[in-house]
Amino acid sequence: MFTGLVEAVGKVERVEPRAGSRRLLIAAGFASELNPGDSVAVSGCCLTVVEPGNAAFAVEAVAATLEQTTLGRFRPGQRVNLERALQAGARFGGHFVQGHVDETGKVRRVTRHAGYHELAVEVKRESAGWLVPKGSVGVDGVSLTVARTRPGEFSVNVIPHTWEDTTLRELRPGSLVNVEFDLLVKAVRAGNDK
DSSP: OBOSOOOEEEEEEEEEEETTEEEEEEEOTTGGGOOTTOEEEETTEEEEEEEOOSSEEEEEEEHHHHHHSSGGGOOTTOEEEEEEOOOTTSOOOSOOBOSOOOEEEEEEEEEEETTEEEEEEEOOGGGGGGOOTTSEEEETTEEEEEEEEETTEEEEEEOHHHHHHSGGGGOOTTOEEEEEEOHHHHHHHHHHTO
């Protein structure tokens, strides 16, 4: 479980194709604090540390993850949002984030306003029921508040701190992003569908 509050921006050092998967080596300031088996959200995808190191750690992504997220497009040098799993008893900010990407969205617009940036993301039209104005959404592992929704699109307003301290500022129209819908909305909707 994560919060969507990005702890650090890391960098993909190496991408190693494997049979049906890929091994990613990711540079991070907290790499030396990791242990094998730890969970780390990498641009919103929960991955398991398979090999920690002093300056970087390795994770593996299977074919399904590579197909359903942006991880299959990762290249050396790419910057990624990182968050270690929430510890029991820790202060909880952001929102409940599982690191299970629901779909890949496409950035439609990035608009600069006085004091914030507006990010509009295209999603499947049938995803509209998962998006609630003033509800939460994860975009590349960042906890954000839904500002507006319309069929096939939602927008979020990004404050300067989040803009500067995550990879969101690198997004352009056409960029693909990992989207995770609010766990609480999904739970309520699943209960109502019974």
